[in-house]
Amino acid sequence: MAPTQATDGQSERVAVIGASMTQFGQREEWILDLLAEAGSECLDDAGVDAAEIDHLYVSNMTSGEFEGMTGVMNALVHDLNAMPAYTQRVDQTSSSGGAGIYAAWQSIMSGASEMTLLVGGEKMTHKTTGESTDIIASIGHPVEYKHGVTLPSFAGLTARHYLERFDVPRASLAKVAVKNHKNGVDNPNAQFQREVDLETVVESPIIADPLRLYDFCPVTDGSAALLFCPESVAQEYTDDYAVIAGVAGATDTHVVHEREDPTVMGGVVESGKEAYEMSGYEPDDIDVAELHDMFTILEFLQMEGLDFAEQGEAWQLVEEGYTEKDGDLPVNTSGGLKSKGHPLGASGVAQAVEIYEQLVGEAGPRQVEADVGLCCNVGGFGNCVITTIMEAAE
């Protein structure tokens, strides 16, 4: 417990030695069982006993609102047999998972913990669409909410602006969905393991013009977990681990209409800049990325905010196949939120699970060649963003 580890030597880094995710989709279990399932599997994956955990972070936005259970992190310590490990719920709305990674990283770097389990999860599908919408819309500024502007509305407004300003064909947006569904076929835990063709996307029902049903991620139940420790401890367990090379979070205006340029996600730009600087890597060094494609337009905006493309040009890379699994920068090999699903608190964790599996060579049919990977987890409409860069142990 004493803060000795981080001060021992400049060279200590935070390792990820285990990862897991449950089946995403419509699940019968309640939140606690979903979290326990991912948490146990992650410990098994790493070969670590629950008694070795010092800290347990639970990334979850709404267990109180969705299931009337607020003490879910304490119950999870109990169910995992991890007592007296410290626990805390990490909430950063839809970026709670990324915030959990940041908290776990801090717990190790500060010397507070030598073994931190992060479990993210959400149970959502049992609510009606109206109930879910009310809860999710509460992420935004109440003024916007009262005027009926929800996250999908912002996505529609932004997409229209982007298409018109940069003279982009509507089909380019749809190609993000087509690509991510294609990748999801190879992910046995994805909610949708099936391809969709371009025509299906562009002719699906309008949700927030110009965006249609297939431009949006689904409502999902599921959980994902990661196990963190100092790199020196990791080496006692395995040679196949990943390292957090950079992690940073940043906010943008909470009131979306106050942003100078609706196509620039300030939180992405700022957290990306800090994560690159911390890691010593540049955009060109990234071999694989998981971006927060809650809406197709967001994949463009994050590619641009993270300097994978110039402003207004990300769509061209998608058109050219640059972000396909066999392209120069595979994006969302997991299927992304679009086909894998988006259980709020789990999503940021699941992004990093995919990057971890790519880096340690456990991605099966989704495997690409990768030494360095990035994930970008977006809260609200970019109100808070966490960018994480991971690298394979050499």
Next chain:
Amino acid sequence: MAPTQATDGQSERVAVIGASMTQFGQREEWILDLLAEAGSECLDDAGVDAAEIDHLYVSNMTSGEFEGMTGVMNALVHDLNAMPAYTQRVDQTSSSGGAGIYAAWQSIMSGASEMTLLVGGEKMTHKTTGESTDIIASIGHPVEYKHGVTLPSFAGLTARHYLERFDVPRASLAKVAVKNHKNGVDNPNAQFQREVDLETVVESPIIADPLRLYDFCPVTDGSAALLFCPESVAQEYTDDYAVIAGVAGATDTHVVHEREDPTVMGGVVESGKEAYEMSGYEPDDIDVAELHDMFTILEFLQMEGLDFAEQGEAWQLVEEGYTEKDGDLPVNTSGGLKSKGHPLGASGVAQAVEIYEQLVGEAGPRQVEADVGLCCNVGGFGNCVITTIMEAAE
């Protein structure tokens, strides 16, 4: 942002350079305005501009359940003009405030932040008692909740056991309430600034036998804030600051009836032991303490768990006046949760605000002589506990 600070030198510590709390009680403002009020006052107190904040933690349990606002931390960054500071909501039920201190400490020690503002708060009084009870009862294990065992029930059962087992007069419990109300008279921000006599307490209506109305803290609105930075940075601002000497969190069983001895709070014992060890201080070194007196019985159990008294003997210290303001170990000089009030997420922060003010000599009529202080923040019925030890800068 790079994790350089904590690795610079073994001697760097985390300082607290500002503190504030709002009026506690029944407030008209909603949660966001309460948080902004405490946050702004804390920055003013330290003479630090909002633009200097790297991280903003919001300790809050139920802004979603109580007010339908989940993105409250993002909104607060906006309202404080602290963009692009990273933000996250810290939830550890009724110990969210203590968990926020632990998170803030980690953010500085890991090198992630050089200036972290922590704001804790809750808005509760606008709900009916039934609504509040439902939300607060969701802290516990659902099995207990479904059987009607709420936190006050556990307190009653534990109090009865304690009184019978250790042959303690009922009046001893009441003396905790009398003492804390007496202290609260000198706290202009306390919800109840009035004394109660022994007779009033022991003759007040029964809530959970043997505990009566005046053995319980009230339902409260309010907010409190603290500003953290590395000690080397603190010295640029002030000579009058406090230092986090030790901080640790630990869990006990989530199902209360699984505990071996109902009078031993395992989370208190474990977090206390770790915090003492980290600080190098022993119980005898503590000059002033804020304990989580949500129920009077808890003040006894924490005194014993923290080794201020042997098991079954804390009540004797209270009888002897040992914990009075002019005693050897003043406990709850702020008035405690009992008279100051208990806005869940704010309480752990407000405990540390009191200790900070005692250490830097700003406690006014409540001032005692203190170089080292401790606070103990309890989540649920001891399901998770955070103990913090602070010392005055020399």
